[in-house]
Amino acid sequence: MRFKDIIGQEDIKNNLIKSYYSNRISHAYLFYGIPGVGKKALAWAFAQFLSCQNKQENDSCGVCPSCHKYEKLIHPDFHFVFPVVTITGKKSISDSFINEWRQIMLNDPYFSYNDWTNLLVSDKNKSKQANIFVDESTEIINKLNFKSFESDYKIMMIWLPEKMNQQCANKILKTLEEPPHNTVFLMVSDSREDILPTIYSRTQPVKVLGIDDESLKKHLIEKYNISLLEAADIVKISNGSLIEAKEQIQTSEDNKFNLQQFIALMRLAYKKNISEGFSWVDTMTKINKEKQKNFLYYCTVLLRESFVYNFRNFDIVYLTSEEKEFVEKFSAFIKPENIESLVKIINDSSYHIERNGNEKIIYTDMFFLIMKVLK
């Protein structure tokens, strides 16, 4: 990770680089701010910069042997601590989960605590909390007591120190206060106020604000292939967080899919186009169950909105412009005689999907029932 790969945050990048060139590297930094603003990425880029063998004026070189290892997160002097879950047969330390950590970080370091725990635990263990347990303290102390292998610096990145339990914190206090020569702690916190004061007081805090609008917008357009207008809308409600922006994009994609499928269903059922009706059924059975349930719920909302549209003349503010356009025309087909039957057909399907009924049969039935009601 190079500084240039980080979205926005120019001031922080410049300050970190300046602190190196003026010999003012602190032995423990705390990057804090809301999730999704690039704190992990900053810590990673800073670590890579410190160890780079061919530093540029404003960044690491990206090509020296050290940078190569940093890019893959396999540099022997770059250590990680992060919350883990307790799993039988595995020691509750970060090293037990280092493969999962590399996988998620290399894919995209802008991820949340939830993204991380979802990766670690299977469905049946969903309630498990990830924490930094006492065993981790021994690991931290041992790793830092070794001489550095290849770099001038030994770097210990601690993601979410607020998840560290008291026992673990107590054991590392001394090391944190007087770390071995050329050791740098890079802590990354989503919630500074939850960090134990004994830890917090031994760090130099660096507040990481939201990503600036322009940089975030540019990134969304380039990476997610969305229009300038859409990007601007998303940025407005994302608080400078790429994680929130990604969720918004996902929601709007799901929404588009739902509207498309709802229009297809109603059109095909109305025209009694049975052969295309069957391909519609196929489309539905190919998406996962959660999305199917969302779609069916979405159908009931649009049906009711279309019905109500006939009786009021004010704008339906929370529909997108595409939905509004559809509802305006479609409302003519939704009447007091058919609204309840249509909603019931959809709700019945949802009930059977929930209980793992045969999806193909459920959607085929649903299609024919709607056809009958719309005739």
Ligand SMILES: [Zn+2]
């Ligand atoms: Zn380099």
